[in-house]
Amino acid sequence: MDEARIVRRGLGPRLWLAGGWLLLVLLAAIFAPLVAPQDPLAQDLMLERLPPFWLDGAEPGYWLGTDSLGRDLLSRLIFGGRIAFIVAFAAAIAACLVGSTLGLIAGYFGGWADRIISRIVDIWMAFPPVLFAILLVAVLGTGLSSVILAIAIIDWTRFCRVIRAEAMGQARMDYVENARIAGYGRIGIMLREVLPNVLPSIVALLSLEMGIAVIVEAILSFVNLSISTDDPTWGGIIAEGRLSIHQAWWVLVFPLVTLILTVLSFSQFGEALKTRFDPVLR
Amino acid sequence: MSACLDITNLSAVLANGQRVLRSVSLSLQPGEVRALVGESGAGKTMIGKAVLGVLPSSVRIVEGNMSLEGEDLGRLQPRARRTLIGARTALIPQDPLTALNPSRRIGPQMTDRLVRILGWNGDKADKRVRQLLDEVQIRDPDRVLKSYPHELSGGMRQRVLIAAAFAAEPRLIVADEPTTALDVTVQKQILRLIADLQREHGTAILFVTHDLGVVAKISQKVSVLYAGKVVEEADTARLFEAPLHPYTRALMAATPRYTDPFASLKPVDETVLAGLAAEIAAADQTWRHLHG
Amino acid sequence: MAEPLFSVRGLKVALPDMTRKPLIGRAPLVEILKGLDFDLPRGSVTGIVGESGSGKSTLGRALVRLLEPSAGSISFEGRDIAHLPEAELRPLRRDLQMIFQDPMSSLNPRRTIASIIAAPLRQNGLGDNLKTRVAEALQRVGLPQSFAGRYRHQLSGGQRQRVGIARALALSPKFVLADEIVSGLDVSTQAQILTLLEKLAAEMGLTVAFISHDLSVIRRLCRQVIVMREGRIVEASATDALFENPKEAYTRDLLAAIPLPEIDADWLRPKAPA
Numbered sequence: 001m002d003e004a005r006i007v008r009r010g011l012g013p014r015l016w017l018a019g020g021w022l023l024l025v026l027l028a029a030i031f032a033p034l035v036a037p038q039d040p041l042a043q044d045l046m047l048e049r050l051p052p053f054w055l056d057g058a059e060p061g062y063w064l065g066t067d068s069l070g071r072d073l074l075s076r077l078i079f080g081g082r083i084a085f086i087v088a089f090a091a092a093i094a095a096c097l098v099g100s101t102l103g104l105i106a107g108y109f110g111g112w113a114d115r116i117i118s119r120i121v122d123i124w125m126a127f128p129p130v131l132f133a134i135l136l137v138a139v140l141g142t143g144l145s146s147v148i149l150a151i152a153i154i155d156w157t158r159f160c161r162v163i164r165a166e167a168m169g170q171a172r173m174d175y176v177e178n179a180r181i182a183g184y185g186r187i188g189i190m191l192r193e194v195l196p197n198v199l200p201s202i203v204a205l206l207s208l209e210m211g212i213a214v215i216v217e218a219i220l221s222f223v224n225l226s227i228s229t230d231d232p233t234w235g236g237i238i239a240e241g242r243l244s245i246h247q248a249w250w251v252l253v254f255p256l257v258t259l260i261l262t263v264l265s266f267s268q269f270g271e272a273l274k275t276r277f278d279p280v281l282r
Numbered sequence: 283m284s285a286c287l288d289i290t291n292l293s294a295v296l297a298n299g300q301r302v303l304r305s306v307s308l309s310l311q312p313g314e315v316r317a318l319v320g321e322s323g324a325g326k327t328m329i330g331k332a333v334l335g336v337l338p339s340s341v342r343i344v345e346g347n348m349s350l351e352g353e354d355l356g357r358l359q360p361r362a363r364r365t366l367i368g369a370r371t372a373l374i375p376q377d378p379l380t381a382l383n384p385s386r387r388i389g390p391q392m393t394d395r396l397v398r399i400l401g402w403n404g405d406k407a408d409k410r411v412r413q414l415l416d417e418v419q420i421r422d423p424d425r426v427l428k429s430y431p432h433e434l435s436g437g438m439r440q441r442v443l444i445a446a447a448f449a450a451e452p453r454l455i456v457a458d459e460p461t462t463a464l465d466v467t468v469q470k471q472i473l474r475l476i477a478d479l480q481r482e483h484g485t486a487i488l489f490v491t492h493d494l495g496v497v498a499k500i501s502q503k504v505s506v507l508y509a510g511k512v513v514e515e516a517d518t519a520r521l522f523e524a525p526l527h528p529y530t531r532a533l534m535a536a537t538p539r540y541t542d543p544f545a546s547l548k549p550v551d552e553t554v555l556a557g558l559a560a561e562i563a564a565a566d567q568t569w570r571h572l573h574g
Numbered sequence: 575m576a577e578p579l580f581s582v583r584g585l586k587v588a589l590p591d592m593t594r595k596p597l598i599g600r601a602p603l604v605e606i607l608k609g610l611d612f613d614l615p616r617g618s619v620t621g622i623v624g625e626s627g628s629g630k631s632t633l634g635r636a637l638v639r640l641l642e643p644s645a646g647s648i649s650f651e652g653r654d655i656a657h658l659p660e661a662e663l664r665p666l667r668r669d670l671q672m673i674f675q676d677p678m679s680s681l682n683p684r685r686t687i688a689s690i691i692a693a694p695l696r697q698n699g700l701g702d703n704l705k706t707r708v709a710e711a712l713q714r715v716g717l718p719q720s721f722a723g724r725y726r727h728q729l730s731g732g733q734r735q736r737v738g739i740a741r742a743l744a745l746s747p748k749f750v751l752a753d754e755i756v757s758g759l760d761v762s763t764q765a766q767i768l769t770l771l772e773k774l775a776a777e778m779g780l781t782v783a784f785i786s787h788d789l790s791v792i793r794r795l796c797r798q799v800i801v802m803r804e805g806r807i808v809e810a811s812a813t814d815a816l817f818e819n820p821k822e823a824y825t826r827d828l829l830a831a832i833p834l835p836e837i838d839a840d841w842l843r844p845k846a847p848a
Contacts (some may be wrong), residue, residue, distance in 0.1 A: 174680035175690075177640055178741070182694035183667040185660075192693075196684045321760035322731075436626075465625035465787065466831040473833070477842045492760065495833030499841050522837050536765040537835045538790035540817060547794050549769055550762040 015272035018265040025262055029081035037061050038072035040079040040232050045070050049248040067237070067251045068244050076232040077258055083233050084262065087148055087217040088210040094152035095213075096206045099159025104198070106160070107167025108190045117160065124157045133216055137225045147220055151213050158212075159205055166198040200274045207270025211263035218259055234259050284352035286312045286454055286486040292332065292346030293569070294510075302341060303328055304511040304565055312453065313484040315477075317497040317518065320507035321533075326490045328510070330456040333488065335367050345573075351453060368399045372447040374476070376459040378439035382431040389427035392446045400450055414445035417482075418475055437468040441475065448479050455480075458490045473500055494537045498522055506530050509562050528554045577652070578613035579749060579781045580637065584646035585610040585656075587629075587636050606632045608805040609646065614749075619775055619782040621796030621813070623789055623828070628802040630785050634751045637783060638670045639663055651748075668698045671742040675754040677734030681726040687712075688722035691741045698745055711740040715770060732763035736770070743774060750775075753785045768795060789832060793817055801825050 028035055038061065047070035053063050064073040106117040133150045140146035170176065171194065179189045214234075221235025234255050241252030287310040294303040303325050310316050318326040331337045333348060335355070348355045350370055355363055375381040383391060389411070396407035415423040418441040431439060440460065447455050457476065461469040477500060480487055489501055497504050497518065504521050506514040506529065514527040525531045535548040588603040595601035606629045614620050624630040635641045637648065639655055648656040655666065671694075674680035681690055688708050695707055709719055715736040726734055735755060742750055752771065756764040772795055775782050786792055792799055793813060800810040801824070809822045820826045833841070 173682075174674040174676060175682040178672070178674065178680050179693065180640060181638060181667060181670070181672050181742075183664050183697040184693075185664075193682055197682070321762060467625065467827060470831040470833070474842050474844070493833065494761075494835040498835050498837055499833045519837050522835065533761065534835060536761045538761075538764075538788065538794060539834055539836075540790040540793040540829070540832065541834060543790070543794040546790070547765045547768055549766040 012272060014268050015276065018268040018272065021261055021265045022269060025081050025258075026085060028078045029085050032078045032082055036072075036075035036078045037063065038075045040071060040075040041230060043069045043071055049244065049251075051248070052250050052254075064254050065248065065250045067240060068248065073237075073251060073254055076237055077234070077255060080232040080234045080237060080255070081258075083144070083231065084214050084217060086144065087151065088213045088266070091148045091151035091155070091213040091217075092206055092209040094148065095155040095209055096159050096202065098152065099156035100163045100198075100202050102156070103160040103163030104167050104190060104195065107164040108171045108194050109186070110168070110171070114164070118164070121157045121160050124154075127154075129154050130216070130219055133220060134223060134225055137220060142225055147217055150220075151216050154216075155209060155212065158209065159202070162201060162205060163198055166201055167194050170194045170197050204270040204274035207273060208267045211266030214259065214263055214266070284349075285309045286314070286351060287333065287488065288347070288349045289329070289333070290347045292329070292343065292348065294328065294332065294337070294341050294343045297340055297342075301566060301569070302510045303332070303343075304509070304562070305346070305569065306507075306510070306512055308505050308512065308515065310454070310486045310488065312486055313480075314503060315480060315487045315489055315501045317489045317491060317501035317504040318507060319491055319494060319497050319504060319533075321492060323509065324507040325510035326492075326507050327458055329507075330373075330458050330488060330490050333367075333454070334371060334373060334456055335363060365399075369450070370453045372450060372452040372455050374440075374443055374447045374455060374457040374460040376462055378436060378443050378463070379431060381443060382439065384431050386430075387427065388429050388431065388434070388442055392427070392442065392449065395446065396450055410449050411445070414449045415442075417448070417479060418442075418445045420445070436464055437472065440464065440468075440472050444472070444475060444479065448483055448485065451483065452485060454486045454488065456488045456490070459492065460489075461496065462492070469496075476500065494534060506533070508558055511562060511565060513558070513561070529558055576616055579616045579651065580614035581649040582613070582637075582646070583611050583649075585633075585636065585643055585648065586645040587632050587641055588644040589632070589641075603644075605644075606805055607636070607643075610807055612800055612807065612810055614781060614783060615798070616781050617779045618797040619772075619780075619784050619795055621792035621799040622783055622785045622802060623787065623792055623799060624802035625787060625828075627804060629805040630802050631753055633802070634672075634753050634783060634785050637749075638672050638751050639666075640672075668694070668745040669748040670751075671745060671747040671749070672751040672753065673735075673738045673742045673755045676758055677731065677738045678726065680738055681734060683726055685725070686722065687717075687724050687726075687729075687737050690726075690737065691744055694741065694745050700745070707744065711744045714743065714774065715740040730763075731759050732766060735759065735763075735767050739767075739771065739774070743778065743780075746778065747780070749781045749783070751783050751785070754787065756791065757787065764791075771795070789817075789828060801828070 047059065047062065047066050048068055050059050050062050050066040051057055052065045058065065062072050062074070064077070066072055067076070102117050106114040132154050136150035136153060137146055140149060176189055176193050179193050184192065217233065218235030218238065221233040222239045224239065237255040238252060238259070241255060245252050289309070290307045292303055292306045293301060295301050306325070306329060308316065318329060320326045328337070328341065332343065337343070350366060353366060355366070358366060382388070392411045393404065393407040396402045396410060397404065402410070411427070412423045415426060420426050420438070420441055426434065426438070426442065434442065460476070461472050464472060473496065476487070479485070491497060501518045504516060504518050505512045506527065508529055514521070514525070514530045516526070521530065525534060532550040532554045535546065536550055537546060539546040585607055586605060586609055587607040588605045590601035591604040592601050610633065622630045622633060632641065636643050639658070643656050646656060647654045650666070650670070655663065691708050691711050692704050695701065695704060700707065708722060712719060712721060717733060717736050717740070721729070721733070729737065738755070755771070756767050759767060768791060774780070784792065784796055796813050798810070798812050799816045801808045801816070801822070803824055808824050809816065809820065816825065817829070820829060
């Protein structure tokens with residue numbers, strides 16, 4: 001019978017491409033001091049606005065060219081990846097832990113717990129997210145930890161809503177009643193019967209959220225509210241590149257492409273993981 | 283006079299090459315009620331869908347002909363085929379709730395078909411629908427036509443769908459397990475309605491069911507299916523008097539009967555299943571031989 | 575006569591009606607069971623039959639206390655369990671087991687069959703020799719040992735329902751609620767599952783409440799029958815008496831509505847005026 005067939009899906013090009021890009025950026029970020037061809041902060045006005053390697057006037061060792069202060073763009077992107085990934089992981093995991101836990105409780109227990117949590121989520125979602133983030137960072141003060149905190153505070157609702165809906169569906173399944181018949185308590189059932197079934201969604205959302213965190217961090221850097229201005233961040237580079245778009249388009253285009261590829265890879269990676277994690281045809 | 287529906291040697295396969303219909307042939311005379319009976323996976327619903335031209339995209343017809351009142355469906359262009367099927371056939375579905383759009387009122391859902399496919403004007407369609415609602419013994423058509431599907435009971439919804447199926451005067455109705463979701467007392471009323479309307483309108487019905495009890499009450503002829511193959515075809519009266527195929531006999535012995543509790547509910551014998559498997563394998567071998 | 579396993583008096587259950595829930599505040603309650611009195615004798619199978627809306631499933635859920643009644647008493651072995659809190663129910667759970675209608679939804683898709691059968695054992699302090707106990711449970715329902723490591727989607731409908739039975743019986747309970755356990759199955763599979771349940775109930779001396787809409791199945795399996803309609807008991811009696819001499823018009827209508835697999839030209843004709 002069709003439904004009794006086990007499905008073994010291959011990894012698929014989506015997972016390979018997205019995972020490959022993320023791994024590349026991650027490794028570059030971790031080993032930034034080793035792989036970056038130049039010091040990302042070293043200014044040299046003799047070398048300002050060098051074009052990328054295939055254009056006339058390029059200097060060897062400055063593969064993607066330099067910005068208006070003569071800093072090496074590739075090196076800045078690699079070091080910027082460090083901050084992007086730290087923010088992505090820390091903020092997404094924090095948002096995931098808070099949001100999924102509350103979502104699980106709201107969806108499985110229902111009743112008062114659900115009403116309170118859902119109302120909070122509704123109120124939260126009414127705030128424009130980017131303005132909320134800017135406001136939070138302004139209050140918390142700039143710096144890496146406040147950026148992470150701001151993103152987690154804003155985006156836990158995304159996890160909460162999705163996981164709540166899935167847990168509600170699970171709570172209606174007979175195997176949940178079956179576990180009560182077997183003598184399990186409510187918390188035990190939630191962890192044992194419900195959580196494993198919503199886990200693929202949590203994983204997919206987590207990956208998606210990492211991409212979103214990268215964007216939010218870039219936006220905060222863009223409006224100069226992220227980390228100290230010295231450290232290179234993708235958003236910061238984009239902001240600077242915007243100023244010299246007519247003289248040196250590459251300063252804007254390369255960080256943008258990096259950002260887009262990374263965010264896209266996160267969301268594709270999550271979706272691919274979800275289908276992979278789900279050996280069950282339901 | 284040509285048959286209302288003629289299916290010859292119909293075979294269909296899934297994407298992985300597995301055969302789901304195995305050289306099915308059957309022929310319905312005008313006004314005949316033919317039961318297709320079998321267990322899940324027997325292909326009975328698949329045949330109904332093939333006739334209506336709504337097979338899922340994963341199923342491909344690889345051989346065979348179907349003709350409606352002498353017109354070969356395979357020879358028509360897709361558009362002409364749709365028009366022909368739309369004008370001459372109708373479906374009474376299993377689940378009356380999902381068959382109706384939950385966000386539209388009953389009235390327009392019933393008249394739509396008449397207006398769009400048969401090109402009737404609104405008044406004529408409305409009159410016709412009311413007449414049919416009367417025939418399925420709905421006494422307050424105004425309320426029903428203004429209702430949304432969820433506001434009606436299961437039996438009421440099924441009546442609406444029966445009325446809708448007969449409204450366009452189709453020559454053939456495919457009834458796909460139309461009473462499976464209903465309580466027995468409602469099932470009896472609905473079967474009675476279908477039988478009455480069928481007699482008055484002279485419509486042929488392809489009645490898909492898993493229930494031999496329903497087969498016995500509603501049909502004149504019956505095709506017993508197993509794994510996409512017709513294992514026995516007979517007049518209904520003959521089938522219940524003297525079933526020939528071992529599987530038919532096993533199915534009858536398995537069907538519960540409160541009048542004879544210990545002679546019924548007999549699990550199907552292993553030898554019967556083994557015999558069926560051999561029969562299917564032999565048929566597949568011949569088929570593969572012929573089709574390389 | 576021995577004391578019945580269950581003795582139910584004045585049982586009422588009311589559930590919130592979500593379709594009439596106002597925008598703010600609680601949904602109004604609807605009474606699903608409107609005062610039931612009956613006994614379930616030990617060691618026999620009792621059929622509970624009714625059409626949709628009769629409250630038969632609600633009654634089952636109240637017996638195993640997945641629901642709390644709004645009034646009345648449910649005495650199980652002489653102890654009223656109608657309003658016991660969850661914590662006090664837990665030790666009783668091993669004696670009150672249930673087999674579900676839909677074996678697909680009653681088995682967690684992410685657990686192996688062995689883990690599903692072992693769960694109630696572990697939770698009820700029978701965690702030693704788990705492997706042997708699971709093996710025994712599989713054998714009891716006629717499933718090969720190789721099924722222990724499989725998942726529900728690798729099983730057919732009938733096999734899933736066997737797992738459901740194995741799981742419910744693993745604890746050797748005193749009472750089993752079987753809620754429409756064959757209504758989703760093909761007739762040939764249905765016959766196998768019923769024969770299995772019939773055999774196991776006799777061997778283990780189980781008290782079973784067998785909920786079904788199918789009177790034909792009930793006649794085969796049950797010693798007594800309770801006929802329900804709209805939250806009340808219409809008729810309750812020994813099976814043979816009920817089928818041979820139904821007292822209530824509703825029971826007679828139910829019987830007359832069953833399409834038996836035999837030719838009867840008059841069956842679809844409107845009833846002749848009496």
